[in-house]
Amino acid sequence: xxxxxxxxxxxxxxxSDHGRDGGESPPTALFAAGDISRRIESLAGDIARAMGxxxxxxxVLNGAFIFTADLARALAARGCxxxxxxxxFKSYGSATESSGRVRLVGEFPGNLSGERVLLVDDILDTGxxxxxxxMMVEDAGAETVAxxxxxxxxxxxxxxxxxxxxxxxIDDVFVVGYGIDYAEKFRYLPDLAHISG
Ligand code: IMP
Ligand code: MG
Numbered sequence: 001x002x003x004x005x006x007x008x009x010x011x012x013x014x015x016s017d018h019g020r021d022g023g024e025s026p027p028t029a030l031f032a033a034g035d036i037s038r039r040i041e042s043l044a045g046d047i048a049r050a051m052g053x054x055x056x057x058x059x060v061l062n063g064a065f066i067f068t069a070d071l072a073r074a075l076a077a078r079g080c081x082x083x084x085x086x087x088x089f090k091s092y093g094s095a096t097e098s099s100g101r102v103r104l105v106g107e108f109p110g111n112l113s114g115e116r117v118l119l120v121d122d123i124l125d126t127g128x129x130x131x132x133x134x135m136m137v138e139d140a141g142a143e144t145v146a147x148x149x150x151x152x153x154x155x156x157x158x159x160x161x162x163x164x165x166x167x168x169x170i171d172d173v174f175v176v177g178y179g180i181d182y183a184e185k186f187r188y189l190p191d192l193a194h195i196s197g
Pocket of ligand 1: 091124125126127130174181182
């Protein structure tokens with residue numbers, strides 16, 4: 001097997017059969033690395049205009065680590081100098097379904113009081129994670145909180161929350177790659193792909 005697999009005219013770059021344990025189907029390409037990077041350039045323009053040079057970029061771990069890294073550099077190219085912070089949340093449940101309980105794992109960043117915060121997550125799904133994170137930022141005394149997600153699954157929403165900046169709105173499919181995992185696998189894929197179980 002080569003380094004990529006062709007699916008519907010796109011290739012899931014970097015995928016090999018090594019990832020194919022557990023019996024699930026191989027990932028099918030959804031957005032190629034070039035599509036993601038073009039979308040991030042455009043988002044960064046919108047965010048830089050709205051946020052100005054100084055703000056706090058708060059990355060929701062683990063899934064948003066690659067998105068935040070690329071977004072931060074696209075923002076820097078537009079003159080932004082954000083302080084970058086991290087917070088980790090876990091929603092307990094199976095590999096593909098959350099149980100509805102979202103918990104902070106480890107420390108929450110200090111010094112958010114009076115700051116303008118941009119919260120960055122990988123996927124807005126039921127909305128519980130983003131809502132929990134946003135409430136914690138508000139409780140920490142932030143002056144304003146804006147939210148940015150790479151992917152939005154509006155059909156899945158259960159909590160009353162929307163993102164201010166959305167990379168791509170998608171159907172109810174399970175996504176991997178570009179930092180996003182299925183049972184800790186596939187985060188390394190440069191493209192966004194979906195798996196069908
Ligand atoms: P929510 O709390 O239901 O909105 O879920 C948000 C979190 O669930 C995201 O930050 C992801 O970590 C995870 N998640 C939701 N959908 C997917 C998916 O399709 N693939 C991988 N993780 C997902
Ligand atoms: Mg996540």
